Amino acid sequence: MGRTLEAAAPRFRPGDRVRVRAAHPPGHVRTPHYCRGQVGVVERLCGAFPNPEELAYNRPGLPAQPLYRVRFRAVELWPDYREDPADVVEIEIYQHWLEGAA
Amino acid sequence: MNEPGELPRADRVGYYRRMQAAVEELLILRGVFTAADVDRQVEAMDGRSHERGARMVARAWVDPAYRGRMLADGSAAAEALGLEVGPLRLIVVENTPEVHNVIVCTLCSCYPRMLLGIPPEWYKSRAYRSRVVREPRAVLAEFGLQLAAGVRIRVHDSTADMRYLVLPMRPAGTGGWSEERLAALVTRDALIGVAQLPDVSESADR
Numbered sequence: 152m153g154r155t156l157e158a159a160a161p162r163f164r165p166g167d168r169v170r171v172r173a174a175h176p177p178g179h180v181r182t183p184h185y186c187r188g189q190v191g192v193v194e195r196l197c198g199a200f201p202n203p204e205e206l207a208y209n210r211p212g213l214p215a216q217p218l219y220r221v222r223f224r225a226v227e228l229w230p231d232y233r234e235d236p237a238d239v240v241e242i243e244i245y246q247h248w249l250e251g252a253a
Numbered sequence: 254m255n256e257p258g259e260l261p262r263a264d265r266v267g268y269y270r271r272m273q274a275a276v277e278e279l280l281i282l283r284g285v286f287t288a289a290d291v292d293r294q295v296e297a298m299d300g301r302s303h304e305r306g307a308r309m310v311a312r313a314w315v316d317p318a319y320r321g322r323m324l325a326d327g328s329a330a331a332e333a334l335g336l337e338v339g340p341l342r343l344i345v346v347e348n349t350p351e352v353h354n355v356i357v358c359t360l361c362s363c364y365p366r367m368l369l370g371i372p373p374e375w376y377k378s379r380a381y382r383s384r385v386v387r388e389p390r391a392v393l394a395e396f397g398l399q400l401a402a403g404v405r406i407r408v409h410d411s412t413a414d415m416r417y418l419v420l421p422m423r424p425a426g427t428g429g430w431s432e433e434r435l436a437a438l439v440t441r442d443a444l445i446g447v448a449q450l451p452d453v454s455e456s457a458d459r
Contacts, residue, residue: 181413183359185386197342200414218413220344225408229387238406240386243413 158199158215162246167193169221170252171244179207182248186240190252191223194241202245216245298371305336306368306418307439309345311432314423327418331368338367346409347420348449353404354419355393355446357385358411365416369441376445386410396447419446426454 163169173188181203196219201212225238232238281288309331313320323330327343343365346354358364362377375381385392389406393399400406409417421443427435442448 181360183410183412185359197344197413197415203413218415220415225387225389225406232387234388234390235405238389238408240408240410242410243415245413 156199156201156215157213159217159246161196161199161217163193163196163217163219163249163251165193165195168252169193169219169249171221172248172250174248176204178204180204182244183242185228186221186223186242186244189223189228191221191242194220194222197243200245202247216247218243218245219249220244221249298366301367301370303369303439303441303444304436305331305370306365306441306444307436308334308336308432309368309418310420310439310444311436313420314427314435315432320420323420336368341365341367342415343368343418344409344415345418345420346407348422348446350401350422351403351405352407353400353446353449354407354409354417355385355389356409356411356417356419357382359383359386360410360412363411363416365418368416368418369444373441393447396442398448419444421450424450425452 168190169192170190171182171186171188175184175187196217199215199217202216203212205212220241221244222239222241224236225234225240226232226236228240277291280286281291309323312334313323313330319330319333322333323345324347327345328338328341330345331338331341331343346356348354357376359382362372362382364372364376366372381392386408389408390400411417421439423435424438427438438450438453440448440450443450
């Protein structure tokens with residue numbers, strides 16, 4: 152990644168089941184509403200990046216947050232999903248929005 | 254076409270144009286950058302097109318080692334072809350006979366501009382952004398793309414620091430083609446995932 156930032160340690164690994172926090176704070180949040188509260192599987196760890204919710208207010212956003220790509224089943228995101236039940240949606244989510252799921 | 258609660262399109266554009274002009278003028282007055290800097294950036298942006306992404310795809314089709322590198326680290330693979338991507342963190346997702354990938358940014362309009370240039374208007378529309386995650390086949394059909402039965406869809410929501418490029422399947426009938434000729438087949442829409450590349454078997458040798 153080139154530069155070394157003060158970064159939080161990754162808590163999840165590919166294959167881990169995670170739940171997105173069902174929170175609704177104001178501000179510049181990069182977690183789409185449609186996946187909040189939903190359970191998905193970590194596809195990969197993308198590295199650590201300054202928290203955009205802090206950067207938006209000209210703060211340093213450190214420690215950098217590990218960023219994951221999380222895979223969700225479309226039928227779980229959308230109860231009325233009418234297409235192939237094997238379809239998935241993959242979303243980038245920062246670690247502070249994730250908790251472990253059984 | 255207006256969304257409920259939005260200004261008529263012409264007024265909305267006028268508002269943001271005025272805002273953009275005012276902010277630009279202030280930043281120039283303050284010496285943050287010069288008018289020439291702005292012109293240079295606009296020119297560089299206009300000069301980039303999907304031909305950059307197409308070059309990467311063509312190389313991946315003819316060079317399996319490059320394909321592997323591109324899927325492991327998209328940014329490094331772009332730079333290996335001399336394509337500057339700056340701070341862009343690129344993830345390349347590969348279409349196969351079983352999986353079709355499509356890219357969206359539901360939150361705004363994140364797009365790999367360094368490799369594809371300026372995004373098309375529809376990519377930024379609320380209709381595309383809200384619908385492709387919940388009825389992808391219906392949206393793809395409107396682009397004229399009917400996926401074969403049994404093909405699964407992976408929608409990639411570009412919500413944060415990564416940008417995405419689709420590696421389309423190589424069209425049948427292109428065996429032995431040069432990289433340049435292959436690159437010319439690759440469309441912007443195929444690199445976003447709203448199109449597939451047609452077979453060229455019938456016209457290949459004419």
